[in-house]
Amino acid sequence: MSTDTSMHVGLVIYGDLGATSGGFRYDRQLVSYLRDQGDTVDVISLPWRSYPRGLLDGVTPSIRAKLDRPVDVLVQDGLCHPSLWRQNGQLEKPGAIVTLIHHLRSDDPTERFGRMFRPFERRYLESVDAAISTSQFTRTRACELTSGLDRKPTLVAPPAGRTEGAAVTLERVRKRATTGPLRVVYVGNVVPRKDPKTLLAAIARGHPERDWELTVVGSHDAEPDYAPSVVTAATEYGIDDRVAFTGAIDTPELEAILERSHVCCVPSRYEAFGMVYLEAMEYGVVPIAGSVGGAGEFVEHGHNGFVVEPGDEGGIAAHLQALDDQRGRLARMGERALVTARQHPTWGESMSDIRAFLGKQSDGEQDV
Template structure:
């Protein structure tokens, strides 16, 4: 426990226990701060449509929930619709720090994303400091709101599930030479993560290749889209090669990762990409989308591959290469293990955040 403790407020939408990488990051932060003896108030705001959220941005009742005597008020940046006009009117927090998982106005699957920019910009201009989960997110936020670049910022990447290597290099080598190429998709079945491009890539190898695909993730975020993905597998004639598990508990996920060769989530936008790191902990070779922060730890051709959005042909080429060259599959998998071992742990990133928050609560303004 730290000798100097803080009173921290954390603003989120909805339930802190919700399923997503962002909420998992927020939970890790709350847990770490409390372990250090800090008091953390989780301030849950209603999760509404974007237009309705903007109305909350001028709501006195929302302002009353936010304006409390805390040393630091940390705000999940995804809540910006409800905060864009609130911060300048808050009198009690010692400092306001945004936690940027990704910019909503950057998401290419947000139909009205470009119209979000003025509100997201105004929000970013209203905070005292910023924490980003990747250098990519920090850069994009400072490009959107130039004023933010003159304020204190910190990049604190998330960790994986095991925080290091979950299997041995020898296990990766043996797995690489056994059975058909086994591919796993990890994540909610939503347009931003683009599972349809992966299905198209798998279909390109059919029927010559006996690749197997396991799609792990909830269908609840966008049920209509998820249903269309299941239908697409049937239309491509590969439904006998594709298993949709839905959301599964950690033991089941770990078992899938232990037997998989490749993790492909060809996201159109991914601010960090925790699933790639989680796969690398098992020596599973990641194929990641190029737009976002995954390139900060997935090195193309060294420990995985990075593909442009919608590049089904590129994905097929990489799968064919790994299928035909099992020694290379093992080599990339073992390099992925090294990356996972060297990546910051949750405690390291959360410790950096806590020190950063302490400086903001003390009024230090080093950029």
């Protein structure tokens, strides 16, 4: 079915499409775009499970019944693979099955049993007709995991940010760089994968000589056994008077924090794309990103941001010190970050690419 005419698309997710993570925001953008183009989109919600319980859903007839419907294309969020690894081979009604890979769970170093996930994630990827990835990094890793995936149709469609361009002016970035103490922001759930403790250790290296300020924005509910230890770490380092934990906040408050910040540091141990870095760059905020993942596809080390190895608190501290000491460099890097955000593909461009790709799969085209 050509995209000149409407399609009937199914989108398989876990839980509620309104959830706050970047992956769900991407899924919402896709649903909204397709519907705006006149397509019918069925959102098929599967229940969140523990990984072992999810694998049982992979052989459960009631799950199969929810999935087996006469859509042109059945798009599946790859995070649902525990519930899908065996189901896809039993489906008869979808015209094509396309996975949307936000994040390979077996790749995540903070997944305690990640290596045990690998056979099921591999089998799932073998069962699809085509794949969409949010970064070239993720596409490459998926093809390395799954023999033959590189011979199937694939598409890289990166997410955009919050404002899709520049949220502030170059003049604002230049002026901000010269004012006040160095203001650093962390944005993301307070979880081990995003490694806020390494950032706290880096901030502590500058204490008490440096008056750096850190704002930690993000929910403490995702890992309730871990988050309190992060708050405690700030106290143990003696920097609790320099660190503000906001918890989850609404968009206007986040935008206000980004507008006054100089640096956004989320030293993730694994980040398939890293939407937060792009969102910071829209405000001319210099990103410090983890090296494992897709951030290096738009964060150019030393030019518009920095890329650090996992756990490199010394490297983070050195970059913060350099930017604090060289405010002209801070301004120039912020300006380049802003230009990068302006040039990045918009949501509309990426979603248009996806729609064209889905149209080819519903037509049975096999361009790789």
